[in-house]
Amino acid sequence: xxxxxxxxxxxxxxxxxxxxxxxxxGIISIFIGKQYLxxxxxxxxxxxxxxxxxxxxxxxxxxxxxxLLLYYLxxxxxxxxxxxxxxxxxxxxxxxxxxxxxxxxxxxQKYDTDFENPSLLMSGNLDLGFVIIYLFPLVLxxxxxxxxxxxxxxxxWRILTAQTAKKKLFLFKKxxxxxxxVFGILIVLLIIASSVLKIAIDQxxxxxxxxxxxxxxxxxxxxxxxxxxxxxxxFNALVLIASWVVxxxxxxxxxxxxxLNKYQVPEALNAMVEQRDGYHEKWDLExxxxxxxxxxxxxxxxxxxxxxxxxxxxxxxxxQHMGDLAAKETSTDMMDKIxxxxxxxxxxxxxxxxxxxxxxxNSLAGTDMLSHxxxxxxxxxxxxxxxxxxxxxxxDNNAADTIDWTKHEAKFYNTERNFxxxxxxxxxxxxxxxxxxxxxxxxxxL
Numbered sequence: 001x002x003x004x005x006x007x008x009x010x011x012x013x014x015x016x017x018x019x020x021x022x023x024x025x026g027i028i029s030i031f032i033g034k035q036y037l038x039x040x041x042x043x044x045x046x047x048x049x050x051x052x053x054x055x056x057x058x059x060x061x062x063x064x065x066x067x068l069l070l071y072y073l074x075x076x077x078x079x080x081x082x083x084x085x086x087x088x089x090x091x092x093x094x095x096x097x098x099x100x101x102x103x104x105x106x107x108x109q110k111y112d113t114d115f116e117n118p119s120l121l122m123s124g125n126l127d128l129g130f131v132i133i134y135l136f137p138l139v140l141x142x143x144x145x146x147x148x149x150x151x152x153x154x155x156x157w158r159i160l161t162a163q164t165a166k167k168k169l170f171l172f173k174k175x176x177x178x179x180x181x182v183f184g185i186l187i188v189l190l191i192i193a194s195s196v197l198k199i200a201i202d203q204x205x206x207x208x209x210x211x212x213x214x215x216x217x218x219x220x221x222x223x224x225x226x227x228x229x230x231x232x233x234x235f236n237a238l239v240l241i242a243s244w245v246v247x248x249x250x251x252x253x254x255x256x257x258x259x260l261n262k263y264q265v266p267e268a269l270n271a272m273v274e275q276r277d278g279y280h281e282k283w284d285l286e287x288x289x290x291x292x293x294x295x296x297x298x299x300x301x302x303x304x305x306x307x308x309x310x311x312x313x314x315x316x317x318x319x320q321h322m323g324d325l326a327a328k329e330t331s332t333d334m335m336d337k338i339x340x341x342x343x344x345x346x347x348x349x350x351x352x353x354x355x356x357x358x359x360x361x362n363s364l365a366g367t368d369m370l371s372h373x374x375x376x377x378x379x380x381x382x383x384x385x386x387x388x389x390x391x392x393x394x395x396d397n398n399a400a401d402t403i404d405w406t407k408h409e410a411k412f413y414n415t416e417r418n419f420x421x422x423x424x425x426x427x428x429x430x431x432x433x434x435x436x437x438x439x440x441x442x443x444x445x446l
Contacts, residue, residue: 009177018139019185025135026189029128030196033086034207036125037197040081040097047076047098048410063401067394069315074100076410078383079187079375081416082197082366088129088358090367099379103390106383107327110376128193129361132212133354135161137219137244143178144223145236147171166441171227177327179220184211204364204417207424211364214428215357221436228442237346247354255348255355263344263411265337287315293325294318304395317387318361335373340367350427360424366415378413 009015062306063068078098085092101109148171190209199205222243226236287306291314295302304314350354362368393403 004364009174009181014143015181015203018143018181022131022135022139022182022185023189024110025126026128026131026185027192029126029131030086030189030193032125033127033193033197036089036092036127037081037083037086038108043098044078044080044410047078047100049362051076051100051408051410055408059400059405062143064399065392066398066400066403067316070103070390070394070401072102073308075382075408076100077379077413078410079413079415082204082415083197084137084204084208085365085367086197087127087193087199087364088361088367089125090129090365091369092367092370093370094127095372101379101383101386101413103317103383103387105323106380107173107331109330110379119415129358129365131189132186132215133357133361134248136186137248140178140182140216140219140223140239141237141244143181144175144220144227145240146233147227148230149227149233149236171443175220175224175227178303179216182216183213186216204419207419208361208364208422211357211360211424211428214425215353218353218428218432218435221432224440225435225442228439230442242425247352251352252358254425255345255352259341259344263337263340265334265341289316290318290322292346293322297321298391301391301395315390317394321387336375339374351431353428356427360419363419364417366417371415371417374416375413382411383388
């Protein structure tokens, strides 16, 4: 029976169209991911070279004034993308993977980003994760919506039922052949991706594979459930396409709109403006107003003299830090609201397999919002370490050539990716089993 069903399926046009479509788009998405990795690698190399050249060039002009030199110098922190991120680029196309900062106020620098074409950002990247989440279900729908209705409409169902008493098993075998075909394409594409993108076969890649399998199983169960009602082809196609639209587009959009309104995030521009206002207003105040707050934050610098009637770098960088403190509440509030959005979305995604798969893909690839927040936190610590390292040398009026600048190369940040196997698998497994059970119950009347 299986041999005949396989031969029958391979002779259909839908098999050829599905094979060509999934393989061609899948391979294209893999090479788009490859270009993404190459772009990040080039940007990383260019940033490292620029930092070295910038230090060398500025030393020629400001060797005698370290405070002025460090006013201009930028120090780069680079978020090293894992190769698996090419499968699910996530929010990396809008959140920068490298930041170059001076030792001046950090709040005005944290939210600098690359210039990108807005139309490209709107359409997003065609990565392999996109193909799995959006295209694979459509192909599965196209191959399964008429499992029963095709036989009924062609008049072959009575002949088949006369030859076998296991009608339910016959439909199940037809479904399994199509599901196995989709699984085969998925495995081939992931093997190609691991080879082309040089992805290590580790727990993250295994988790991404398992999530992909569970996601396809969910759509297989959903298609089986619709077919089990024994309706016509047009009804099945309409309901399944409507389900695809609701689960992949409409419901995520509703959730996104809800969290945007419920957890309204202060714009990054607000933090930047507050930082600059907090800094600029200090020009019109007594220097004690600035230095009191600065010395409270850093009591180790209390012994340094601050001249009242002339410019000094300790006062200038003290103003910069006070500007950061003025924007700290807004910045913290923004981070908290973004984190609340992420937590809420994850809770809702437990009941929506499409959202659950997308969030897990991004999390496993290190391209989710939580990963970016961790990067910004690490950038703040990096900036703090730079300032505390350079402050004593600036305040002591050291010459720039007393510093070993070879130690100040671009710093790399490795993304922390943590996941829980139960949280990864259980929600989709339970929903799939429930939907599959409904399909089995419906077929009892066949």
